[in-house]
Amino acid sequence: MAIKVHGNVMSTATQRVLACLNEKGLGYEFVSIDMRAGEHKKEPFTTINPFGQVPGLEDEDLKLFESRAINKYIAYAYADNGTPLVFKEPKKMAIVGVGLEVEAHHFDGPASKLAWELVVKPMKGIAIDDAIVKEHEAQLAKVLDLYEIRLTECKYLSGDTFTLTDLHHLPAVTYLMATPAKALFDTRPHVSAWVADIMARPAWQKVVAMKNNN
């Protein structure tokens, strides 16, 4: 198989790449990185990503890291496979580009911090810090207020079709939907419908199954 993903199925960044490959209907070999054993901080993984973070991708001679960069590569290099996730026309692509940056710079910060407090800490038996939860719920609420307005204008965040922008939200959204932070999504009707729609995608459900069978 040409494509190899080196990662961990519990990692949101790894899940993001798997979702993209599934949407594209591309086969891949999954190389599980044992993060508890620190494999991501050692060779051979650091020959793919010197920053020591999962995932890494190999496609023949090409080695890539950073999940969002990997997904943009997959979306363009395999434009004609499976679900179209980006556009070639510059103005349409620019709208996706803005959505991708908003996910990375506005949504991901508070969402990941909440997932850490509400999902990872309980799993590790560490006490949740209520002040941190409150602070990041307030930050996420502001982002979701703007998403609620956006989703009255179009069905998905970057237009009327599902794109890489929506896909990049799936891992953190799915973790948060199993926590009290679910209310932030449920109380905003357009956001709530969008979450239900994107989470139901077969490509994503395959990732969820892989995570649950872990």
Place this chain on the structure above:
Amino acid sequence: MAIKVHGNVMSTATQRVLACLNEKGLGYEFVSIDMRAGEHKKEPFTTINPFGQVPGLEDEDLKLFESRAINKYIAYAYADNGTPLVFKEPKKMAIVGVGLEVEAHHFDGPASKLAWELVVKPMKGIAIDDAIVKEHEAQLAKVLDLYEIRLTECKYLSGDTFTLTDLHHLPAVTYLMATPAKALFDTRPHVSAWVADIMARPAWQKVVAMKNNN
């Protein structure tokens, strides 16, 4: 003029977009946003960016925000103008894509926090927090260690030609070169040569002049 930039010349994100337009040799109208008066948090600016952050870009009917998304748009939409900053070939573009994500997710965090402590706080007459400086200098040093290795392999961060990856570093690098954090760059010979090279670009010097004349 078709392109309008709404921003503030002191803002690194605004400078990033101006540098890109200059590299492309594109004319633009600059609409100065008075951030001390809070213009970025009010209409009409928020009709371009509902998140209330500079810069915003208008290109005919297209309205964009997030400096890195704006620059990707400019680089692709005006691919045939001025300096080529991206590639059409997916594997070559993927290398730029990784470099762009590394800037955004590894370099920018500590670099921006250091610029805040060492440039903005002294300007505002606020005391510098030495512990924060130390913490982020250590983080930035780790990134620059990897850049030093990378720059022994190729002249620029994403290959042997100047790309959007290098350009995105310019605003924060330039601010830090006027602070004690300059030593972090100067003590790494390949990083130091790269900084001198990219800072000397006429397109960037035009932005520096605009900032100095502000």
